Amino acid sequence: MSKSTRPYHHGDLRAALIAEAVAMIADGGVDSVTMREIGRRLDVSRAAPYRHFSDKAALLVAVAAAGFDRLNARLRRVQAAPQAGMAPLERLGEEYVRFALEHPAHYRLMYGREALSRPDNPELRDAANTLFEDLAALFEAYQAAGRIRAGDARAQAYVAWSAVHGLASLLTDGQIHGDVEVDELIRLTTETVATGLRVD
Amino acid sequence: MSKSTRPYHHGDLRAALIAEAVAMIADGGVDSVTMREIGRRLDVSRAAPYRHFSDKAALLVAVAAAGFDRLNARLRRVQAAPQAGMAPLERLGEEYVRFALEHPAHYRLMYGREALSRPDNPELRDAANTLFEDLAALFEAYQAAGRIRAGDARAQAYVAWSAVHGLASLLTDGQIHGDVEVDELIRLTTETVATGLRVD
DNA sequence: ACCTGAACACCGTTCAAGT
């Protein structure tokens, strides 16, 4: 569609803004996202984005929520799929860390200051809650089946989340170096937590 | 000292800038730190801070390094002190998380984008390395004493760091809520990792 | 309803000039 015949209204500016922000983040990190540049790229004025997001933080929160949605979908897919020779818990943890390694800047935003600035945002809150509730449900089922220790299943879920989130953060932040093999480290982390929670 | 008799040169502007930045971060988060405001507070011109730090990122990196120094000192103190009825590893993990809970914004900066922007900075690199090397040395000693499983002690140290860093991050980010007790969660986390790494 | 261009306040950073 040529510039002159483009209709006055953008097709779906809201979705386009989120998609463009995701692309910019993957490319140059969160700091490369400016309201002006995003407008430029979508051939829209400076003020246009403010029709869809009250401010820059609101846009970034939507991007963070979209990140949780994608991660949740991946984890559910793994849970639904048959586990080929690997304990489900370990496989789930591995997938979590892989997501972070594939989308480091987006992952960082999901847990970052920008998203944190709007803890009241229902979209983001729900997306993050879904992640935890899925995990908590799994631990409750495991406990009912006697596969892990008795106790507070939700607390156990937080422990598992902490371990993979911590590893994902250290890896994406470049805090882990030397001759440690990443795949091996992921395996050791999930295995250690699984062993620690197992009935003895 | 009255304003009019104050000498032309600031006493130790570099140290004052770091201290003021730490205070501002504790008070209003990293975003509240601006080069102009910090100058205003120290009664110094806009450009003065640039005599000591090449740019804002350099100042924040110094603040992050100072955070690691404080954390390292605390952890060493815990290691040196007699452990009253608590396994040393668990006590160390608890102290780590407590530091993060006491200084959430500073802790966040230590692992944040701003610090990350200068991975080449030797001051910060050394401070972060010290944290890990102390931990790795402890795991090597434990392994030599047969108190934990055989294997890559450094990888095990990364697993432990991941767990406490993940928990500290989730807690300071407000991702953990509900009726879970924080003290209990810290205990369960350190205990789970210790159990998972123990010889069976 | 949605978009535009102009304007405002604020910030990081630089630089010629001072002591």
Added chain:
DNA sequence: ACCTGAACACCGTTCAAGT
């Protein structure tokens, strides 16, 4: 050596006006 005030480029956000 260290500090200053003025200036530049860039950003988030607002708003009266257009379609």
